[in-house]
Amino acid sequence: MPAPPELTDFRTALLAWAPSGWRELPWRRTRDPWTVLVSELMLQQTQVGRVVPRWEAFMARWPTVAACAAAPQSEVVRAWSGLGYNRRAINLHRCAIAVAARPDGALPAELGALMALPGIGPYTARAVLAFAFGRDVGVLDTNAARVITRAAVGRPVARAALQRVADEVVPVGHGWEWNQAVLDLGATVCAARPACAACPLAAVCAWRRSGGGAREAGRSPPSRPHRRRGAGLRLPRRRRTRDADRRRRGRRRLRHRTGRGAGAEGALVGRGHVHRSHSRIMGSTRSGRSTWRKWPTPGRISARDPGLRASAAPRAVSAPRQPSSSPCR
Ligand code: SF4
Numbered sequence: 001m002p003a004p005p006e007l008t009d010f011r012t013a014l015l016a017w018a019p020s021g022w023r024e025l026p027w028r029r030t031r032d033p034w035t036v037l038v039s040e041l042m043l044q045q046t047q048v049g050r051v052v053p054r055w056e057a058f059m060a061r062w063p064t065v066a067a068c069a070a071a072p073q074s075e076v077v078r079a080w081s082g083l084g085y086n087r088r089a090i091n092l093h094r095c096a097i098a099v100a101a102r103p104d105g106a107l108p109a110e111l112g113a114l115m116a117l118p119g120i121g122p123y124t125a126r127a128v129l130a131f132a133f134g135r136d137v138g139v140l141d142t143n144a145a146r147v148i149t150r151a152a153v154g155r156p157v158a159r160a161a162l163q164r165v166a167d168e169v170v171p172v173g174h175g176w177e178w179n180q181a182v183l184d185l186g187a188t189v190c191a192a193r194p195a196c197a198a199c200p201l202a203a204v205c206a207w208r209r210s211g212g213g214a215r216e217a218g219r220s221p222p223s224r225p226h227r228r229r230g231a232g233l234r235l236p237r238r239r240r241t242r243d244a245d246r247r248r249r250g251r252r253r254l255r256h257r258t259g260r261g262a263g264a265e266g267a268l269v270g271r272g273h274v275h276r277s278h279s280r281i282m283g284s285t286r287s288g289r290s291t292w293r294k295w296p297t298p299g300r301i302s303a304r305d306p307g308l309r310a311s312a313a314p315r316a317v318s319a320p321r322q323p324s325s326s327p328c329r
Contacts, residue, residue, distance in 0.1 A: 010152065010204045011171045016202035018181035026052060028180065033107040033132035034065045035238075040127045041092050041119065042097070046083050048187075054083055068093060069100035087315070091119025093216030094325075109133045126180075137177040138166025143186025144179070147201075150190060 011129040022028075025048065027039035042051045058079055069322065073093045081327035095118045100108055107128060108114055114125035129135040140148065140163055141163060148166045149156060157165070170178050189199050196202050 007169065010169065010201065011174075013200045013204060014181050014185070015171065015174060015177065016183070018177050022180055022184035023048070024057060027131075031132050031134070031176075033109075033128055034063075034068075035059060035127055037095070037124070037134040038092065039090050039121075040124050040131075042083055044088065045085055046060060050083065054080070062096075065096050065099045065106060069097040088119065094118035095120060098252075104263065107132070109139070111133075130175045130179045134176050136167075136170045136172055137176075138163060138168075138170055139179040139183065140166050140185065141186075143190075144182045145186075146191045146192070147186040148181050150207035151201045151205045152192070154210050173321055282324070 026037060026090065030036070039051070039055055041057055043057075061079060062071060062076075071093070075088060076093045077086050079091045080086055083089075099105065100119050102108075107117075109129065111125050111129060113121050114128055118129075123139065123141055126137045126139045129137050130139050138144070138148070140159075144166065145159075145162060148162060148169070152165055152169055153162065166182075185199070185201070189195050190201075196205070196208055199205065199208075202208060
């Protein structure tokens with residue numbers, strides 16, 4: 001939070017920039033609470049360019065809360081198509097019904113009452129208070145939070161603390177233009193990669209004075225991170241172990257079948273594959289499926305499986321070793 005003399009400079013610089021710097025947007029020509037609410041809900045997670053025509057069409061069709069409340073929900077959702085996140089349209093319609101049922105049929109001008117309405121969270125409630133009722137509250141979306149964090153605080157702080165700072169830096173009686181200016185500065189100048197040279201707050205910005213701007217300027221442009229598919233997913237430890245075991249077993253079986261690779265010193269013995277290190281016989285059924293059996297002692301092969309021994313004996317390793325004591329795991 002800037003000290004009082006700096007705070008004055010901070011406010012003066014931004015308010016002087018505001019009228020010339022911000023964008024001309026249709027919902028800035030009105031203070032009607034319903035109109036402001038619709039624009040704010042549409043702007044959440046949707047770019048301004050896509051919102052403008054949709055907002056104009058929506059307001060032409062349902063210019064009042066009562067008109068929207070009387071419309072079928074399906075119609076409101078259909079009019080929302082193209083903006084995405086249709087849950088917002090459903091909430092807006094529910095909100096319109098709730099407001100229409102109020103004695104005055106109008107949106108309330110208190111933070112708590114606004115937040116009690118369907119689909120209205122802290123950001124939207126503050127936006128309605130500032131842009132419709134001209135209240136001196138800080139409106140913090142992602143862009144505004146970035147500006148306040150950098151310019152007024154100079155370092156990352158918890159959201160609740162940032163909201164307090166945002167509320168305190170609003171110049172008394174200028175809540176509307178102040179918040180419009182902060183939002184626009186965050187969207188156009190103090191973006192993720194800030195254009196500090198063109199910023200009206202460059203002289204008073206806490207982050208820039210602490211060297212943040214210079215560090216950012218020296219950085220190479222952010223590249224699209226190259227990520228393996230599935231990278232970033234953190235599987236539970238048991239699942240990771242199980243998958244690793246499965247891959248290890250798969251590699252081992254492949255070595256057995258092909259006779260290649262480390263540990264594949266087994267010898268093919270007709271229908272069976274004798275693997276010394278694993279002490280087993282891998283036989284093949286007629287359908288071609290592999291079967292595993294415990295390695296019997298050489299003297300017992302004929303007794304238990306004469307066919308296998310007959311086919312295996314001529315081609316078996318000349319002196320099959322005794323199986324090791326450690327079984328395959
Ligand atoms: S000087 Fe740079 S970091 Fe500070 S508010 Fe302006 S653009 Fe953002």
